[in-house]
Amino acid sequence: EVLEWCAREDRACLMVVARPYHMDPGIGHEIEVDIQAYGYPILWMQYFPVDRDLMEWAFGDDIKAGYIKSPFDISDVWQSSYSSNTNEILWGAKVAARIPWIACVVRMSSYECGMDQPTYTPVQQIVERSGTLFFSFQDLDSTKPAGSVKIRVETITHYLERYAGSIIERKKAAAPPGCPLLP
Numbered sequence: 001e002v003l004e005w006c007a008r009e010d011r012a013c014l015m016v017v018a019r020p021y022h023m024d025p026g027i028g029h030e031i032e033v034d035i036q037a038y039g040y041p042i043l044w045m046q047y048f049p050v051d052r053d054l055m056e057w058a059f060g061d062d063i064k065a066g067y068i069k070s071p072f073d074i075s076d077v078w079q080s081s082y083s084s085n086t087n088e089i090l091w092g093a094k095v096a097a098r099i100p101w102i103a104c105v106v107r108m109s110s111y112e113c114g115m116d117q118p119t120y121t122p123v124q125q126i127v128e129r130s131g132t133l134f135f136s137f138q139d140l141d142s143t144k145p146a147g148s149v150k151i152r153v154e155t156i157t158h159y160l161e162r163y164a165g166s167i168i169e170r171k172k173a174a175a176p177p178g179c180p181l182l183p
Contacts, residue, residue: 002041003049006101007181012164013041013101014156015048017092017123018108019085031108031137031149038157043102045092053180058098061176077122083115093123097130100171100179103164104133104156131170133159 006013016032032042055071062068067076074081074090081087089107096102105127107120120136127134135156137149 002043003099003101004181006041007179008183010168011041011101012103012160012168013043014104014106014160015043015045015092015096015102016106016108017045017089017096019089019110031106031153034149034153035106035156038153038160040104040157040160045088045095048092048095051180057176057178057180058095077126078119080118086115086119089119089123090126093126097126097132098171098175100168100175101181102132103167104135104160106156107134107136109136109138130174131167133163133167 002013005011014035036042050071059068059071062076063070072091074087074094077094078087078090093105096105107123124134124136133156135152137152
């Protein structure tokens, strides 16, 4: 519903790519709540809608071209499929890069998680290559430096206020016609 609303209203939202435990307020420090307080809807990649028509719209061209076998295939960006959580993070980056109204991706990780370490660069590259903003919060299991988080949240919202409209327009222009999120 959030994504449909953003598409209908032509409004920016953010996607959080992280391991599921970062949804716990004690681990993720409610960073997404701080961002949402500025009026930006938040999507967690674990709850991203995977309706067949949306997946076909977002990934159909790559499937037809033979780059991937299904909307959930990450082999075009990651050959070492060793962890389902890592695979989800990479897939989250791919889908965020394709959906016009996702103007920003926020990557969360804890204490330089060894499993996630090799994916930091590919995730950032996938997102930024699409013109989508990318921000990362690492070492989240350290103490929460409130001032640092506040400054970073203000930076994210500043960039969204300044660039979200042009990001959405650029991504819409590059997207296939007939988005199922629109009437």
